[in-house]
Amino acid sequence: MSTTAILQPGEIEPPVGEIPFLYIPARDSVFRERAVRLRALAQGHVMQEFLLFMADLTDAQHAALAVLAQVPLPSAAQTALGREHGMPPLSVQSWPRDAAWQKALAQIIVHVMKTATPTATRILQRLQAMDSAALETFATEILAGNFDDMDLGAAPFVAAALQVYWTHLSTALGTRAFAAGDIVNLCPVCASPPVSSVVRIGGAENALRYLCCSVCNAQWHMVRVKCSNCESTAGISYFMIAGTSGAVKAEACEACGTYLKIMHMDKDQYVDPVADDLATLALDLMMDESGQLRSGPNLFLISTSTLAA
Ligand SMILES: [Zn+2]
Numbered sequence: 547m548s549t550t551a552i553l554q555p556g557e558i559e560p561p562v563g564e565i566p567f568l569y570i571p572a573r574d575s576v577f578r579e580r581a582v583r584l585r586a587l588a589q590g591h592v593m594q595e596f597l598l599f600m601a602d603l604t605d606a607q608h609a610a611l612a613v614l615a616q617v618p619l620p621s622a623a624q625t626a627l628g629r630e631h632g633m634p635p636l637s638v639q640s641w642p643r644d645a646a647w648q649k650a651l652a653q654i655i656v657h658v659m660k661t662a663t664p665t666a667t668r669i670l671q672r673l674q675a676m677d678s679a680a681l682e683t684f685a686t687e688i689l690a691g692n693f694d695d696m697d698l699g700a701a702p703f704v705a706a707a708l709q710v711y712w713t714h715l716s717t718a719l720g721t722r723a724f725a726a727g728d729i730v731n732l733c734p735v736c737a738s739p740p741v742s743s744v745v746r747i748g749g750a751e752n753a754l755r756y757l758c759c760s761v762c763n764a765q766w767h768m769v770r771v772k773c774s775n776c777e778s779t780a781g782i783s784y785f786m787i788a789g790t791s792g793a794v795k796a797e798a799c800e801a802c803g804t805y806l807k808i809m810h811m812d813k814d815q816y817v818d819p820v821a822d823d824l825a826t827l828a829l830d831l832m833m834d835e836s837g838q839l840r841s842g843p844n845l846f847l848i849s850t851s852t853l854a855a
C-alpha cells in the first residue's frame with residue numbers, strides 16, 4: 547500500500563501557523579487507495595464478503611472517474627460569489643447535476659456485476675431497468691437524506707455514481723475555488739454532511755481534524771473535541787470497541803445525542819473515512835444500542851438510525 551499523499555504535487559505549502567481549511571484528495575488515487583484499504587480490512591473480518599464487494603464497487607468508481615466526460619463547471623464568477631457568501635458552489639441541493647453521472651452509474655453496474663451475488667445481481671438489473679427520470683428522482687432523494695422509504699439495496703450503487711461525479715467536480719476546481727462555509731457541519735464544496743472525521747498527520751495539517759464529505763471526498767477543518775453536529779464543546783466523549791487500536795472512535799455529544807466516528811492517522815496512517823467506517827459497523831451497533839444517532843451517513847451502508855438531513 548502506498549503512503550497517503552499529504553500535499554498534492556505543485557500545491558504551495560501554506561505558511562507555518564496557517565491552517566489549511568480544505569483538503570481535496572487526489573483524483574487519481576482517492577478511490578484506488580480506498581479499494582486497497584477495503585481489501586486490507588476485509589482480511590479475517592466477519593464482514594469479509596461485504597467489504598470485498600465494496601472494494602469492487604470502489605474500483606468501479608475509480609474506473610468511471612478516469613473516463614468521465616467533460617461536464618460544465620461553475621464559472622469563476624460563481625465560485626467567487628460562493629467564497630464571498632460562504633455558500634458551497636457545488637451544492638448537491640442546487641447545482642444542476644449533469645446526466646454524465648448516469649453514464650458513470652451504467653459503467654459501475656457493468657463492473658460490479660462480475661462479482662455480484664445473485665441478490666446483488668437482481669438489484670443491479672432493477673437499476674438497469676429504471677429510466678433516466680426515475681434515476682434522477684432516486685439521486686435527489688439520496689442527496690436530500692430522505693432515506694425512510696428508500697430502496698436501501700440499490701442506494702449504494704446510485705450513491706457511488708454520484709460520488710464519482712461530485713469528486714470530479716471538486717478535484718477539477720481544486721481547493722482555491724472554495725472558502726469555509728457558514729454551516730460548519732456541511733461540506734464547503736457540495737453542502738453534504740460528513741461520513742466521518744480524520745485527525746491527519748504530516749505537513750501543515752499535522753494533528754488537525756477534518757470532517758470528510760460523504761459525497762465529494764473533500765475534507766474540511768473542524769477543531770477537535772467539538773460536536774460536528776451542534777458545535778457543543780461540553781459533554782463530548784469517545785467510545786471504541788474494546789481490544790482495538792483506538793484508530794477509530796465514536797465522538798459522541800450529550801447536547802444533541804448524536805455521534806460521528808473520528809479516525810486517527812497517528813494510530814493507523816492508512817485509515818480511510820469511508821472504508822474504516824464500513825469496517826467498524828460494530829461500533830455503530832454499540833452506539834445505536836445506547837440510543838445515539840449517527841449525525842452523517844455512509845452512503846454505502848445507509849442506516850435509518852442516521853439523523854435526517
Ligand atoms: Zn462535499
Ligand SMILES: [Zn+2]
Pocket residue numbers: 773774775776777778799800801802803804
Ligand atoms: Zn452535538
